[in-house]
Amino acid sequence: MNDLPLVLIVSGLAVFIGAIVQGGVGFGMGLIAAPVVTLLDPGVMPGAIQVVNFTLPLFTLASEWRKVDWRGLGFALLGRLPGSFIGAYVVVFVSVQTLGVFVGVMVLIAVGLTARAISIPRNGATLTAAGFISGITGTATGIGGPPMGLVYQNAKGPQIRATLAMFFVLSAGQSLIILALVDRLPARSLGVGAALLAPMIAGFVVSGPLRRYLDGGKVRAAILIVAAVSALVLIGQSLMS
Template identity: 85%
Template structure:
């Protein structure tokens, strides 16, 4: 159910599956995380790209991936050596501050520096916790819905592939995680298929507000999950 609802949200906003599904999966079976959610994170964007691939911002994607690569490596070491609780609280607070600041402005500067920084933070948190959407989503909040979804989809597909490779390298990708991720593809596909009405509704000038709301909720979930875990 968490993956199904998360797929609906991400199908409309461009991100959000991790914030809903990752905490639930971690509570049910922490041994399969973050590998299981990364399997889903890799697959869902492929469905978005099949519909909206022509809207990808390739230049911005390049900068984001440039920052994401070192962030992914650091995230892998965080999984092994650092408390993800501390990381979750820190990143959650940073996202809340960013949401508060950008909610008062018309847009966030979208340039090489901000995209690379967002990609780096997303790489660390996405690999370590399975929640990496808010940083890159905030940078793209002023873009049109199709461009946001297409660019984030390409970013998440490549990012999840990076994370899976790093998790396998540091021996944190057990077979159970891959099997669980594969089983969750069914509710993920169902969620994407019913997300069409949400996409059309948000594309009517409501995408930015939706991104800020999802990012804020994601930060609160990450903080709460990190404190209570």
């Protein structure tokens, strides 16, 4: 689609809704916004969403940074770095569609297992693996939250949001640098991403009541729902591409 104003309006609405979801749960921007932006203007992806992914968590950290799980974050970032390079390789050389279907199915299986009270332990191995998978899918498609969300599903809301926010700030910055290095970050991507910051801020502001509602013992259910929908969207987006 070449009608830039229409692209920005529709994409802005998707980013607004995505910011509400991520502001409450801790992730979900990619779930809502990435498929919409990809459909409207695939040439700006995944760079445009990575600009938003880098900026939105800063607002969460402004109020909840004291709740960051620094030890867990370190393990996740350890896996995220090599995953980002593989994600960039996928963007340049491999079918992103095949990757999307595979990862989507794996996330659905994980959601199904954990919903039946099979807990995913939160340790160095699972956090590193989650960071690795998030690095691949986040860099290649802009949807990198579900693996981390599943590992942190039993944590308290503020800790989930703060830890994922710090993870997304660092990982999105990493992805932007790597995309630039492999010449997959055109100026148009940065321009569209910058234009989407205003609806992103508005969505985060609106998410306040949702955060308070979910912190009343409903965070785990919300994470499983958002992760499952993310997986279905990723599969659908991949099959239709």
